[in-house]
Amino acid sequence: MFCIECGNELSLMYAKGEGLVPFCKNCGEFRFPQFATAVSMVVFNRAKDKILLAKHVGQEDFILFAGYVKKGETAEKAVTREFKEETGLNTVKSKFMSSRYHEPKNVLMLNFLMIAEDGEPKLDADEISEVRWFTPEEALSNIKKDSTAEAFLKNAVTEIKKFN
Secondary structure, three states, X not given: OEOOOOOOEOEEEEEOOOEXXXXXXXXXXXXXXXXXXXXXXXXXXXXXXXXXXXXXXXXXXXXXXXXXXXXXXXXXXXXXXHHHHHHOOOEEEEEEEEEEEEHHHOEEEEEEEEEEOOOOOOOOOOOEEEEEEEOHXXXXXXXXXXXXXXXXXXXXXXXXXXXX
């Protein structure tokens, strides 16, 4: 790890109330880790009996819709923007569910349960190669196993009954 200000190597130092935190001896400052923030969406139809999953270009597995939060944007705005960009469909309503750090991409994932408007998705062919509606049981059997997406999906399938 290196300092974002001066480039010197960081060492771990005890910070009161924080534990071990990267510290720059040159700057005399603690440098808390930085990571990107993204949203993911478990997308249900209005009847709440189907879940829309996507395959990204060049990938084999079905996953949830997701995208990065832009600077100055709220997570709630990112959910509607990303889904619209990838499918052409509008969000009817959404609800924050949970978060999880996704180490492979150094990103904090904020998961939302959302209801999409009815209609035929118009895919962003540069990003998405396929979308398909699944029953909740089918979605659970088709999502990438042992993934962040699978953890979020399991939670959403349980919670959808409470979502009004």
